[in-house]
Amino acid sequence: MSTPKSLLIYFISLMIMVQIMGACINFKDCPAAMKYIEDFKSNSLHNSSLKTLREAYCGKSPTGRKVICERIPECYQPTDKNYCVKSKDCCVASRLLDTKNVKVRKMLRQSRCDQESGEIKVKCGFLLETEENFLKETLSTTTEADTCVTPNGLKGRCIPVKSCPTFSGKPVTKNYLDFLKISICDRQNRKICCGLEENVDHICGLDNAASVKIGKGKATVKNEFPWAVVLKYTDPKLVCGGTLINSQFVLTAGHCLLTNLVKVRIGGNYQNESKEDVEYDIIATALHPNYQRIPLRYDIGILKIQKVSYQENIRWVCLPSRTNTLPSNFTIVGNGQTEHGDLSNLQLKASVSHIETFRCEKTYRNFLDSYSDFIICALGVNNEDACPGDSGGPLISKGNTERWHVYGLVSAGVSQCSMGVPGIYTRVDKFLNWINFSMKKMLRTNN
Secondary structure: OOOOHHHHHHHHHHHHHHHHHOOEEEHHHOHHHHHHHHHHHOOOOOHHHHHHHHHHEEEEEOOEEEEEHHHOOOOEOOOOOOOEEEHHHEHHHHHHOOOOOHHHHHHHHHOEEOHHHOOOEEEHHHHHHHHHHHHHHHHHHOOOOOEEEOOOOOEEEEEEHHHOOOOOOOOOOHHHHHHHHHOEEEOOOOEEEEOOOOOOOOOOOOOOOOEEEEOOEEEEOOOOOOOEEEEEEOOOOOOEEEEEOOOOEEEEOHHHHOOOEEEEEEOOOEOOOOOOOEEEEEEEEEEOOOOEOOOOEOOOEEEEEOOOOOEOOEOOOEOOOOOOOOOOEEEEEEOOEOOOOOEOOEOEEEEEEEEOHHHHHHHOOOOOOHHHHHEEEEEEOOOOOOOHHHOOOEEEEOOOOOOOEEEEEEEEOOOOOOOOOOEEEEEHHHHHHHHHHHHHHHHHHOO
């Protein structure tokens, strides 16, 4: 007997939800939830923890209430300075117990409370605030070797994951695991880049899909590619694109930094200003030191801008991992020319296919040299291709993942759209070390 299609779809959807959010199980089968209830009965459960318990609630069964256990941390992290709790139940205390730092040991002693009970108790909220201050002080004096840039573009320190407040004692959600993965700075020693004010829900590469057809390309819909940036120059006729890779940094082509830049615009899908657009000041720029236009080499640059807030129309794309295998198909985004030769008022997207590099070497034999290992060669699909106005814009793909990654930057190509001639894109994964070095340097030298 065959399974009805609708029922099969339901079970598949249910399996996906379980993987993403965690299983909805009986209250009594979740040790963390039972512990919270015991503390609630003894009046030792803080209001913030009670809120966590409510948010984990997922329904009822004949045997009682149900919760998503993965959403309930096994320790407390309240903000109330005077909240007194057993040291083993305080996330901060658990993180700090093994440290040998003199200041931290003193901080632990100062946090002791209710010593008459015979159990070691600490002011958990006091420890949380003191730990944040200590981390700020540590970040300001961190050696260059330990300095890193968090996925949100903040200055961080490469430390063991259990020592980082961003992850320790937090509910294990899908976003938590994704953010943890992209925060790794030392895989061998199990260290992650830990910064202040991190939010694990600010995940790179999340889009708002759907589109409408326009000409030989497709117009993007509102907020479809919220990391696409327009670079503004003193000459309004000049157009370059860029890609927001975290809250403070934009990637673009190196040749886009050679002319006087004014600001960057993020948040809309129109070439002309709209209500959704926000303009940000440029704090610093870095052009690759080996950049050369002819023959084409190292066509990549990075801008540090005012810190942006993660929201529906402003997000960042993911950087790729170092790999020898590239996706077969990409999407390009920008305000380039339409098939009529006009600069599009709408933000456009087009599909391109990855082709052998020798095709670009043959087409641009006077323009490329041995640097060709550092480019991606791609050809438009269905008469779609990048145009001059897209310079510096992103070449993106989801590959086999759920999130968009920027694999290339529009570098050079034909002077007209839809001619069946391949375009050249700077290959981003070949420059990850330089990108990280440049971000760290600008975080140190520019406020």
